[in-house]
Amino acid sequence: MADSEPGSARSDLERDFGKHGEIVLPGDAQPPILTAPVRAALHQWLFEMNAEKELQAVGLKPRSRCLLSGPPGCGKTTLAHHITARLGVPMLVIQSHEIVGKYLGESGSRIGQLFRQARRDRYGVALFFDEFDALAKKREALGSQGADNERANITIALLQEFDRFDGLLFAATNVTKEIDPAIWRRFQMQIEIGLPGASERYAIVKMYLAPFEVADDAVTAIAEALDGAAPSLIKEGCEAIKRSMVLGPKMGLPIDLPSIMDRFANSASASEGMPEPALWSSRRSVLANLAQVEWLA
Incomplete structure (x- = not known):
């Protein structure tokens, strides 16, 4: 080759x-x-x-x-x-x-x-x-x-x-x-190959959010929000964040982190038979936690 x-x-x-x-x-x-x-x-x-x-x-x-x-x-x-x-x-x-x-x-x-x-x-x-x-x-x-x-x-x-x-x-x-x-x-x-743990979720989020510079606390909070998610769903979430950052202002949509993740949760879900990640099973508390972190570095 x-x-x-x-x-x-x-x-x-x-x-x-x-x-x-x-x-x-x-x-x-x-x-x-x-x-x-x-x-x-x-x-x-x-x-x-x-x-x-x-x-x-x-x-x-x-x-x-x-x-x-x-x-x-x-x-x-x-x-x-x-x-x-x-x-x-x-x-x-x-x-x-x-x-x-x-x-x-x-x-x-x-x-x-x-x-x-x-x-x-x-x-x-x-x-x-x-x-x-x-x-x-x-x-x-x-x-x-x-x-x-x-x-x-x-x-x-x-x-x-x-x-x-x-x-x-x-x-x-x-x-x-x-x-x-x-x-x-x-x-x-x-x-x-099981579901990723906390450190793996953090690394996956960090990788798929590039090229955006996101504060470490926000990366951690996003990874915690996606606790229980497969890597493919984590990738979807990161792509939804980047899409909102690019298109949200042009569409008049709020681009604070809780609003972005709430919209993502409304348009995606875990595969059939998989447990619900935290963002879906405990949405209110997860969004409240996301609101407490610095968003962009």
């Missing part, structure tokens, strides 16, 4: 893999803000990938398959993209439900085509299966109908292709308990 122009690489990869998903290149990656346990696991894995010769000397290979789990919007795709970017390889993001075909055997054929192309790829493309539980459901939970037989065939095809593929492979899921145990065992790493 390092020897290729990004435009040329993207064109080649989209030609070869465009029908299977979206290509993301190393230069497109954003740095994830991780909890300490996830950061430690990532550091060890990257170190191991750069110590291939040392591991071969004792009969080992760097681990190459990782299952990422956690609530929606917690950065599973961002983390996988960051890892592949650190290693200088492109990544193919595959929406797993789109692989499932209407006809018997169609899904297995698509999976075979995808992996054959990936094994031939000169850029060393990494594979990322999003919503992986849509593909790899437990076989004992399936019935005897045609659709269930097709699901079982998908699992068998995945098992075969996983064993043949030496490249980087990621899968992401919100419901690990639905994944077939044989597939689960093929992943040498399983990393759970």
Whole structure:
């Protein structure tokens, strides 16, 4: 990848893999803000990938398959993209439900085509299966109908292709308990990405509010208001703040922090099944707290 122009690489990869998903290149990656346990696991894995010769000397290979789990919007795709970017390889993001075909055997054929192309790829493309539980459901939970037989065939095809593929492979899921145990065992790493803690929320808010210079107390207050929010919702909140700062005066809208956050809460919410962050569950007290802090530095 390092020897290729990004435009040329993207064109080649989209030609070869465009029908299977979206290509993301190393230069497109954003740095994830991780909890300490996830950061430690990532550091060890990257170190191991750069110590291939040392591991071969004792009969080992760097681990190459990782299952990422956690609530929606917690950065599973961002983390996988960051890892592949650190290693200088492109990544193919595959929406797993789109692989499932209407006809018997169609899904297995698509999976075979995808992996054959990936094994031939000169850029060393990494594979990322999003919503992986849509593909790899437990076989004992399936019935005897045609659709269930097709699901079982998908699992068998995945098992075969996983064993043949030496490249980087990621899968992401919100419901690990639905994944077939044989597939689960093929992943040498399983990393759970939970909701960010206080320090991670502060860093996320600080990052997404740039280029605005916001007082530290205000960053802390915004992070506290979004306690219980996934990174994707925190990003939405920060973008809403910046949008209000740019457009609010032209629209005649107040741009004090409580007013901005109140408008944001009226137009957004956490994903279905997720707990309500503080801004929604305790709005009055949160807005009162926001009113007490210095807003812009």
